[in-house]
Amino acid sequence: MAPRKVIITCAVTGSVHTPSMSPHLPVTPDQIAAEAIAAAEAGASILHLHARDPRDGRPTADPDVFMQFLPRIKQATSAVINITTGGSSLMTLDQRLAAPLRAEPEMCSLNMGSMNFALFPMLDRPKWQHEWEPKLLEATRDTIFKNTFADMETVLERLGKGCGTRFEFECYDVGHLYSLAHFRDRGLVSGPLFIQFVFGILGGIGADPDNLVHMKRIADKLFGDSYQFSVLAAGRHQMPMISIAAAMGGNVRVGLEDSLYDGRQLAKSNADQVRRIRSVLDGLSLDVATPTEAREMLALKGGDRVAF
Template identity: 60%
Template sequence: MSKVIITCAVTGGAHTPSMSPHLPCTPEEIADQSIEAADAGASIIHLHARDPDDGRPTGDPAIFQRFLQRIKGATDAVVNISTGGGGPTMTVSDRTKAALTLRPEMCSLNMGSINLNLSELAEKDRDWKHDWEKPFLESTKDLVFKNTFADIEWIMENIGANGTRFEFECYDVSHLYSLRYFADRALVKPPFFIQTAFGMRGAIGAHPEDLMHQKRTIDRLFGNEYRWSVLAAGVHQMRINTMAALMGSNVRVGLEDGLYISRGELAISNAQQVAKIRRVLEELGMEIATPDEARQMLHLKGGGDVGF
């Protein structure tokens, strides 16, 4: 078994500021928590940006720049910029502007459109800090995160032209087949970093059988041309990551995917989640990959060839 790559998804665009006082929203908070996560053992930092005034997701490259410079100066972690950018209501060109402009080593790429329903998060009685939060969550019941074949092809051709490689986010079995289609057209080349997502409303479930089915499908479609990674939402995060790691997977944690460190207890930072999964994996006899080892495993271009 090779060393395990830990990715930390620091803030995302699904959770809102009122859900946890520990969710980083300003550029300073995002930078601080990214650096702490890297120090705790994350070799890849997966990043979204938020409006520093109200925590609303944004795709503005200028806001990304405000935390990317600090992260790069303080760590050697691989920076992975989301192509989900400011969220599902934006055009593909707007939500990918940061990845296109800043030319990171890696960016995420959803391998299909998703009916990702977050409306249940609006049902809890909360002291809402901003007037956009609850309506945004409620609206996702009737919202599609659009990533058509044309969108995916545009991202592969334009962002890939900068030497940026992709974390292929696959929320269901069909997304694996879509990736195989683009690979057969030689729009992307191995090794494929396949991030399978479990347990979100609108994605595949988080049962062990779901995990095993995705692994069997990846093996059949991609043979030895891939590196597998797993993320799981909410309460499923640590359990599914541990099972997947025992099956040879890399792992992803972070406040984008789940706000808690244990049942009923909010995580106080991204680093706390990284430290926990690292402790679990090392107790099971696994070694954690450094950023440079992750670069080698994923054939990345290196931190010196980016636009920030």
């Protein structure tokens, strides 16, 4: 029996953290490209990508901004490029789909339900670089991150069926697994599914090892051997939770979207976090999947069939 390979996903910038929180958060296309390429060189086989307005670092859904870094990353690395369809909880679905529909990537994220997605606890800072930062965080106090069944059907139809894109199904709670099983039962998705268990977002399931065990138990019951799971955990929970996930047979996600830290210090790069989890995987005698192996594990269409 061949040894199990672990897929490392790196989420390079996201839309959760703001420039005032870390000087190392990539915001310009140049910075996002450089950080993504370095993360791939460090061992990440999937790069999960958001875009930011290069003028002030706020999240943007503008396809023109995405296209300033997507081709450069593809040219410099063989990693799988995974584009967000979540964008930001303050964006409309049409905005969130604009870049993926232009790029037709191998993978996209797909959030499996509407939820409170609260970032306002991060407001406790003495000083902000940009006026938009505290406003964005405060807005999440009274905002629903909208992902209705109609929204999810739209993404599956337009991106999945229309572009041959497969998905990182982001499940923030147990009910999201049942929603995914509903789409499986209707024939709208098929294995091998790549399910990202998301822990530690206020409004979703907590970052507790017991919750990870429970999520895996329910996923096993619903999907049997037709899925791969990965784990991401917010903030200080990142490394402990993904280390447990690796020991349980899962894949892992790191990156400055999920945590700004490398140990007790601010992470100076995404690649630093990739290297840290690689050292954990080495200690567990686990091998890291190459991009080619990740494509085979997840039945992806190939980097030569994207539109960038």
